[in-house]
Amino acid sequence: MRTILKNEQINLVHVHDLPLVGTALALKKEFSLKVIADMHENYPEALRTWFTWKTNPFVRLKNYLFMNPDRWTKWEKKACEDSDTLIAVVDEMKARLVKEYDFNPDKVVVVSNTEEKSFLEQPLDATVYQDLKGKFLLVYSGGIGPHRGVDVAIKGMSHVSNPENIHLVIVGFGSNAVMQNLQQLVAERKLSNVHFLGYQPFSKFFSYMSLADVNVIPHQSNGHTDHTIPHKLFQGMMTGKPILVSSSAPLKRVVESCNSGLVFTAGDEKDFAQKVNQLYADKAQCATLGANGRKATLEGNYNWEHEQEALLNIYNKY
Secondary structure (H helix, E strand, O other): OHHHHHHHOOOEEEEEOHHHHHHHHHOOOOOOOEEEEEEOOOHHHHHHHHOOOOOOHHHHHHHHHHOOHHHHHHHHHHHHHHOOEEEEOOHHHHHHHHHHHOOOHHHEEEOOOOOOHHHHHOOOOOOOOHHHOOOEEEEEEOOOOHHHOHHHHHHHOOOOOOOOOEEEEEEOOOOHHHHHHHHHHHHHOOOOOEEEEEOOOHHHHHHHHHOOOEEEEOOOOOOOHHHOOOHHHHHHHHOOOOEEEEOOHHHHHHHHHHOOEEEEOOOOHHHHHHHHHHHHHOHHHHHHHHHHHHHHHHOOOOOHHHHHHHHHHHHHHO
């Protein structure tokens, strides 16, 4: 990095995520750098949740020694203090940084994790659900971990009103420990309406989201998830399908402000099922919620074409 900074005469570095901020800060004084630290998530709290389902004692020891949340909290404070500008993806993260570290609010800028409108220009693969034609499809897509709440959605499928017709499709993957935990849950509850499609190329995610009846984001509510927001929320809204999200603060705020879906109490499998049953019984409501989400992302401000201006303003300031 030192060679690149010198040869290219770079004076501004935008670095993503807490583990990498130190690289830029180590060279800040030598090259008179301005450092923008992009805090996509509450990293110390993420460490508390990511490894919840890890049972191997050696892995747990390694994580305790090298991924200790308390140690990373101390580093977060120093890294944020030494950076020139901080980027948060949601208002909740900005509020946390300002409150916990007594920062000037002007130091933290919200640049959210929205999607480009061109997301809708991808080809549609009508065959992605060919084995589930005619079913009411709840679709979770993306990475899977303990904080994602996929286990809650699976448990909720035990309580849906029409289990023969209401199906949960899980598109994506997680660690072996995570996937084994979820598959065991399906087996224990003897669920035949839950399907794991595993890893899929990103080029197909547009089709999975567009052809779903409801896109589901069932995150747990904790110090990690309540300070970040997933890309797929805005992608799902763009497709014009209703969103079912948990009460994790940023998800709840966006969905309720746009009236683009329903919110269930995070961690509550029965409330999840109740909201599923409501959507299943009311196709008109589904259409209205989906149209609201599409309008908010294509005509409103929840798209990258609008959000990029906040990022460009930071760059131009320096």
